Amino acid sequence: EVQLLESGGKLVQPGGSLRLSCEASGFTFNIHAMTWVRQAPGKGLEWVAGISASGSSTYYSDSVRGRFTISRDNSLNTVFLEMNTLGAEDTAMYFCAKGGRGIWPFDSWGQGTLVSVSS
Amino acid sequence: QSVLTQPPSTSGTPGQTVIISCSGGRSNVGTKTVDWYQHLPGSAPKLLIYSTNKRSSGVPDRFSASKSGTSASLAISGLQSDDEGDYYCASWDDSLNAYVFGTGTKVTVL
Numbered sequence: 268e269v270q271l272l273e274s275g276g277k278l279v280q281p282g283g284s285l286r287l288s289c290e291a292s293g294f295t296f297n298i299h300a301m302t303w304v305r306q307a308p309g310k311g312l313e314w315v316a317g318i319s320a321s322g323s324s325t326y327y328s329d330s331v332r333g334r335f336t337i338s339r340d341n342s343l344n345t346v347f348l349e350m351n352t353l354g355a356e357d358t359a360m361y362f363c364a365k366g367g368r369g370i371w372p373f374d375s376w377g378q379g380t381l382v383s384v385s386s
Numbered sequence: 387q388s389v390l391t392q393p394p395s396t397s398g399t400p401g402q403t404v405i406i407s408c409s410g411g412r413s414n415v416g417t418k419t420v421d422w423y424q425h426l427p428g429s430a431p432k433l434l435i436y437s438t439n440k441r442s443s444g445v446p447d448r449f450s451a452s453k454s455g456t457s458a459s460l461a462i463s464g465l466q467s468d469d470e471g472d473y474y475c476a477s478w479d480d481s482l483n484a485y486v487f488g489t490g491t492k493v494t495v496l
Contacts (some may be wrong), residue, residue: 286434287495302485304431309489310389312431329486360431366390371485372421374442376430 269293269375271363276380279353287348287380289363294375295322297300300366302373303348305359305382315361317370318346326370330356355385390475397494398465405492408475412451415487416456418477423487426471426493427430434473435460462493470495482483 275287289301302317316337317326325337336349346363360381364373391409398404410416422435433442435451438458451460457474475488 304487311472312425312476312487314476314485314487326484329482359406364431372429372433372476373423373431374433374436376432378430 269365270376271365271375271377273361273363273377273380276361276382278383278385279386280386281354283353283384284349284351285353285382286352287361287363289346289348289377290363291344291346291363292313294365296344298368299371300331301339301345301346301369302336302364302366302370302377303337304362304364305357305375306362306379307356307359310359314361315364316348319370320368353382358382358384387480388489389479389486392473392475392488392491393435394489395492397476397496399496400465400467402465403461404465404493405460406460406473406475409478410456410486412456413459413481414456415436415453419479420451420453420458421476422451422460422476423476424469425453425474426468426473429471431474433449434480442485447472465495466496469471469493475492 268294303315318337339346360379362379363377365375419437425431448464
């Protein structure tokens with residue numbers, strides 16, 4: 268059974284940084300792309316960033332490019348999201364999701380980790 | 387604001403069919419495949435349809451999807467109370483070089 272367990276979400280001050288982790292199990296991690304999707308309170312889903320199976324290619328939405336970095340450690344079956352210069356607009360539930368050979372679609376999702384940006 | 391537009395809400399009685407539209411453009415729906423996700427309250431999102439009209443593993447055939455030009459649609463037949471939740475279309479956008487979700491549609495079972 269595919270399992271994706273996100274962690275690292277918490278309350279952080281504006282301008283701060285945070286690192287999210289997503290530990291995967293139940294599938295061959297190093298042949299699947301991974302992605303992060305977020306949902307702000309009362310809003311819809313927003314794709315944030317994706318990374319290829321090898322980690323050699325990364326993709327970002329305009330709203331986070333230059334501030335967020337997605338990476339993975341295939342030896343740990345874990346994908347990360349490094350978030351810098353956080354603002355109130357980054358407050359959201361962050362979901363980790365598993366892709367296929369390509370970045371999309373996302374056929375398995377975690378339960379999410381909550382990031383709140385507030386002073 | 388998303389480049390994929392969906393109606394904010396739709397509703398139906400048990401057993402009825404509801405259809406959700408997804409309007410995009412030539413840089414996304416018009417030239418790319420469309421995926422559909424279901425997000426039920428308190429649950430993780432779930433992939434329903436990929437590559438425009440293929441049901442994901444375990445998804446009942448009550449769910450079907452199609453595309454014409456720059457618009458796509460998801461049909462839910464034999465509506466059940468368990469179907470109540472939010473539904474999103476999604477597609478890669480060549481102009482944005484990003485995967486975009488639709489604005490989302492809340493399905494209510496009356």
